[in-house]
Structures are given as C-alpha cells and as structure tokens.
Amino acid sequence: MTHKFTQLQRSLIHITGPDRLSFLQGLITQDVEKLNPSQSLYSLLLTPQGRFLYDFFLIPANSSNSSFFLEIDTTVAPDLLKRLTLYKLRSEVTLELQSDLSVCAYWTHKEPIGNTTLFDNVIAYQDPRLEELGGRLIASTSESHAFLQNQGFEETSPEDYKSHLLEWGIPTSPYDMIPEKSIPLECGMEELHALSWTKGCYLGQELTARTHHQGLVRKRLIPGKLEGSETIPLNARLMYEGEEAGLLRSSEKGRALALLRLEFLEPSLSLKKPFQIRPPKEGVQESLEKDLPVTFIPFLPSWMKIPTS
Incomplete structure (x- = not known):
C-alpha cells in the first residue's frame, strides 16, 4: 500500500506568554490543560449562541510546553488572529502568525509516527480526531517533504486527502461546518474529541451543554x-x-x-x-x-x- 502525504493550505499562529493557557481556556471548547509535549488537541471557537465559528488544532511547539501552535485553515487565519487579539485584553500572551512553516498531512494504515513527536526542526503529531486519519507534520516546506519521503510516503494531491476525510465522514470548514450556522453536535464534534464536558465555561458552552443533555440534535x-x-x-x-x-x-x-x-x-x-x-x-x-x-x-x-x- 502506498503511504501518502500532501501539503495543506493551513496557517500556524504561535502562542506564547505566561497566560497562554488560561487565555484560551475561557474561550475554546476543549480543555487546554490536557495539552502537553506528547498530546495535541482538536478544538472549536463558537459564537455566544453556541454556533460554529472556527475549528483548529493545538500542538506543543517544544518539549518544555512553554509555547504552542494553533493550526487553522489559511483562509480564516487572519480573522481568527484579529478576534483573539480583541479577546486578549490584559492577558500576558503573544499571538504571531508563523509564515516560515508549512503543514502536511500523511495517512495510510501504516503505524503513525507518534502522537506528538518533536524531531530536529520537525513536529509530527497524530490527528487527535481519529487515529485512522493519520498524522500531520509541521516544518519548512523543503524539510517536511524530505522527512516524509524518507519515511516512505509518496506525495499526492489535496483532493486525495479530502477524499480520505470523506471516507471516514470527517467534516471540514467552511463547506461542511458553516460559520455562525452549524451546531457542533450536528457535526460529530463530541465523537471527534473537540468538546470537553468537564472543563469550566467557554463561549457558547451553555447552549452546547443544553443541546447535549436534552438530546436536542x-x-x-x-x-x-x-x-x-x-x-x-x-x-x-x-x-x-x-x-x-x-x-x-x-x-x-x-x-x-x-x-x-x-x-x-x-x-x-x-x-x-x-x-x-x-x-x-x-x-x-x-x-x-x-x-x-x-x-x-x-x-x-x-x-x-x-x-x-
């Protein structure tokens, strides 16, 4: 079986500062306290009414867990950065688009490289939504391609990756999950590990919890x-x-x-x-x-x- 990879149209926001975790904890749907050097997360930002706005990954940027990357679709990255900057207020946190790095997805039935593994100049992590989806790689474009080819992966098209996601029923935004309209529980976000029912409040939490507990889907x-x-x-x-x-x-x-x-x-x-x-x-x-x-x-x-x- 051919082991495949493709470069994605994704952007990285580098998040640093002493308040980096507490800042996001009150905003997003997943529990950022779970983020550590061996564990990446998938999460959402919702409207106050509990409607979908953005989905993204959070990935440790180093082994000390002193900073992390937020990985998101390139078309909406500037909008999210602007929104997060408005929410920042007095929080000691720095948000910066990382333009020198790219993101690749790799997938097959081959064993993934690891959950989150920090190599020299390369971060590889298992897709936290579903093991069968494979993994993702953060590095410069030349380094990521060389790394994956050395691992036995063959480059293919983004359309192949889209077909792979659809085979497993995985939604993507903005076509499947529509900003300000889609409801997370209608999109499988609970089963795909984007929601935490044990953390404290976040934007849209009340209506999301009510939908969950009252079976309103x-x-x-x-x-x-x-x-x-x-x-x-x-x-x-x-x-x-x-x-x-x-x-x-x-x-x-x-x-x-x-x-x-x-x-x-x-x-x-x-x-x-x-x-x-x-x-x-x-x-x-x-x-x-x-x-x-x-x-x-x-x-x-x-x-x-x-x-x-």
Whole structure:
C-alpha cells in the first residue's frame, strides 16, 4: 500500500506568554490543560449562541510546553488572529502568525509516527480526531517533504486527502461546518474529541451543554457514496420518498457528506434505500424541478454515534 502525504493550505499562529493557557481556556471548547509535549488537541471557537465559528488544532511547539501552535485553515487565519487579539485584553500572551512553516498531512494504515513527536526542526503529531486519519507534520516546506519521503510516503494531491476525510465522514470548514450556522453536535464534534464536558465555561458552552443533555440534535452530518457522479454541487437537496431530507455538503471522488434529518436516516439505512438528489434550490424554477441521475447512499463509520428513536 502506498503511504501518502500532501501539503495543506493551513496557517500556524504561535502562542506564547505566561497566560497562554488560561487565555484560551475561557474561550475554546476543549480543555487546554490536557495539552502537553506528547498530546495535541482538536478544538472549536463558537459564537455566544453556541454556533460554529472556527475549528483548529493545538500542538506543543517544544518539549518544555512553554509555547504552542494553533493550526487553522489559511483562509480564516487572519480573522481568527484579529478576534483573539480583541479577546486578549490584559492577558500576558503573544499571538504571531508563523509564515516560515508549512503543514502536511500523511495517512495510510501504516503505524503513525507518534502522537506528538518533536524531531530536529520537525513536529509530527497524530490527528487527535481519529487515529485512522493519520498524522500531520509541521516544518519548512523543503524539510517536511524530505522527512516524509524518507519515511516512505509518496506525495499526492489535496483532493486525495479530502477524499480520505470523506471516507471516514470527517467534516471540514467552511463547506461542511458553516460559520455562525452549524451546531457542533450536528457535526460529530463530541465523537471527534473537540468538546470537553468537564472543563469550566467557554463561549457558547451553555447552549452546547443544553443541546447535549436534552438530546436536542435532530440532524447530523452523515457520510455516503455517490452513485452516478464523482461530485455534486454544494447544497444540492436530498429527497426521500418525495420529501426533502437534507442538504449535500462536500463531495469528492464519489464520496460525500450530507446534513440529514435523522427521521429519514433510519429508514434509509434499514431498508438500504438511497436518497434521490435534486439541484440546489437557488435559481431552480419549481416547474422544472426533477431528480438528478445521481443517488446518495449513507453509511455510518465506526466512530459515529447516532441517537436511536
């Protein structure tokens, strides 16, 4: 089996200062006290109403745990940095974009390099969401490529990595998790280790906890296979026996994620009946509406927990 890697469009914010942990602890969804030289974290920043804003990784920058990196999608890194700077107030913490480093993802069924391992000029860490996703590497571009090639990994495209994530039902932002709209528990964030139920308060904590304890989740991002096409337009509608059951999110190489109403998921799985697909509502005349020659066949990955009726 080929061991693959690809360079990602990710940015790193270097966080230092004596208040670096307490500063984030009151803002983000994961318990930063768990962060140590051998343990990286996956976490979120929410709106006060508990809606998704950003997802990111926290990675120790050195063996003394005196600073760490926040790894996030490059397109939203400046926005997050600006927001964190506003929250900083009198906290003794420094936030700085690290432009000289890049991030690669590597994956296969090969044993990962380690949870978080500090090599000379290279930081390798296991993806904290799910072991099957593989790992990530922080270094300069030339050093990361050389390091992974020496480990037996072959460079491939970002589209291959996207397909790998979809195979395991892993959402990405902003296409699957939509800022200021998505609810973390609808996106599998509990099972993917982005939430802590034991830490203190954080932005959006009250509504997130209420949704969790009262079982208020009625939709979920569900992976599936596309029959009849490799990709489908974002927000294409999923139909089940003539009723609208959800919306398609990401798709790549015949794999996809869809936000489905759970009342339609159970009969589809039990009867092995696929969802029909119609174009997105925008710009479609009602008289011209018809199903596309494509179907969506949902499946549940081993990590996903769906409430039973």
